[in-house]
Amino acid sequence: MFPALPSNVKPLSISALTAQIKDVLETTFASVxxxxxxxxxxxxxxxHVYFTLKDKSAQLPSVMWxxxxxxxxxxxxxGMEVVIIGKLTVYPPHGKYQLTAEVxxxxxVGVQDLALQKxxxxxxxxxxxxxxxxxxxxxxxRRIALVTSPTGAAIRDMLEIITRRWPGxxxxxxxxxxxxxxxxEEIAAALDRLNQFEDIDVILLGRGGGSSEDLAAxxxxxxxxxxxxxKAPVVSAVGHEIDVTLADLVADVRAATPSEAAERAxxxxxxxxxxxxxxxxxxxxxLMRTYQAHQHRLNDLAKRRVFVFPLERLRDRERSLDxxxxxxxxxxxxxxxxxxxxxxxxxxxxxxxxxxxxxxxGYSLTRTVPDKKVVRSVRQLGVGDAVEIVLAEGTLQAEVTxxxxxx
Numbered sequence: 001m002f003p004a005l006p007s008n009v010k011p012l013s014i015s016a017l018t019a020q021i022k023d024v025l026e027t028t029f030a031s032v033x034x035x036x037x038x039x040x041x042x043x044x045x046x047x048h049v050y051f052t053l054k055d056k057s058a059q060l061p062s063v064m065w066x067x068x069x070x071x072x073x074x075x076x077x078x079g080m081e082v083v084i085i086g087k088l089t090v091y092p093p094h095g096k097y098q099l100t101a102e103v104x105x106x107x108x109v110g111v112q113d114l115a116l117q118k119x120x121x122x123x124x125x126x127x128x129x130x131x132x133x134x135x136x137x138x139x140x141x142r143r144i145a146l147v148t149s150p151t152g153a154a155i156r157d158m159l160e161i162i163t164r165r166w167p168g169x170x171x172x173x174x175x176x177x178x179x180x181x182x183x184x185e186e187i188a189a190a191l192d193r194l195n196q197f198e199d200i201d202v203i204l205l206g207r208g209g210g211s212s213e214d215l216a217a218x219x220x221x222x223x224x225x226x227x228x229x230x231k232a233p234v235v236s237a238v239g240h241e242i243d244v245t246l247a248d249l250v251a252d253v254r255a256a257t258p259s260e261a262a263e264r265a266x267x268x269x270x271x272x273x274x275x276x277x278x279x280x281x282x283x284x285x286x287l288m289r290t291y292q293a294h295q296h297r298l299n300d301l302a303k304r305r306v307f308v309f310p311l312e313r314l315r316d317r318e319r320s321l322d323x324x325x326x327x328x329x330x331x332x333x334x335x336x337x338x339x340x341x342x343x344x345x346x347x348x349x350x351x352x353x354x355x356x357x358x359x360x361x362g363y364s365l366t367r368t369v370p371d372k373k374v375v376r377s378v379r380q381l382g383v384g385d386a387v388e389i390v391l392a393e394g395t396l397q398a399e400v401t402x403x404x405x406x407x
Contacts, residue, residue, distance in 0.1 A: 015092065022090035025097055029088035034099065035107060036060070038080045049076065053084065053099060062086075062099040072104060081107040116219055120246065123221070128228050128250045135233040135252045137265055141201035143170045144265060145232070147190045150175030154206045154237070154258035161259055166266035172200070178207040183217035191226035191234075202265050203230060205247060206237035206258035218245040227251055237261030365390040369397075378403045 036053040047066030176186040236251035255261035369386040389396040
């Protein structure tokens, strides 16, 4: 029989124990860098990559999740010697620990790639690669500075292309070493010296292709900072199209080769002249069409009756004005005649009603004195009152001596 479990012992479940192991392991080995050989490589339908990393005496189950594998630059295969940066994790269902790969390098270049990657992340956070800080190249540069080896093929190519395409540009050559010891310091110093001049339009930084070691100077922070601080826009043409350096990423424009850099920095004089001649011809044709259209319109206007007989409408207006004046005079005369006749008629009516006409027939008009009120009844006067008698010819002053009434 099994012995009894002591009462003070609290057993853990497998899940609880595994959880504790998982916590300790993943916390302690949150970031590891190991080297080994890939074996038993398989890609699941989900896109996750499962493999074993081994050396002569040990092996480590490993996994690279799909999102990481899609960013991976190497084609993974069995037998490949690699350096992996990742973390240890525990897979509870199997009770096993495994390496979760986050970055993978081929042996021999992993350390350099890791350092370059860290530097790239640093510069990116500082805004060295930001698109909004990239400046356009001048359309017609007057002064171009070349920062490259004075004896390499790159400078010959750039000089030949620039002098052929844009011979009016002034060229400054800043000879520097482009590889080996001291190259990064010379490149940075040349860019800093050019910053002392205000009238440099564009800087071409270039060299021919080479190995990663040959291009190392262009992956240095000191060079990237000098490009970032350049007052003039910088065209980087380092290596061939497949080689992308930090200088390429920081520069305002990246060219695949020095020859392409020279072409992108300068307009083609011959093509520009052709373009100008074509524009000149189009402008001439446009002006001629405009002139001919206006000439045709002017001829049409000149044939119109108003220009052939410019005074005809004026004469018509004068004739119409004379007719209107004549009608107005007749209307005024008719109105005056009618008004005169009506006035005479009214005067006759007034004359017939005038008291003077009554007096002329032998009647008289008696008025009180002094207020000259017309006397219509004997009751208005008393004996002794003075009266005025108006006749057709003159007036009489009289006094009432007696009054009588027919009542």
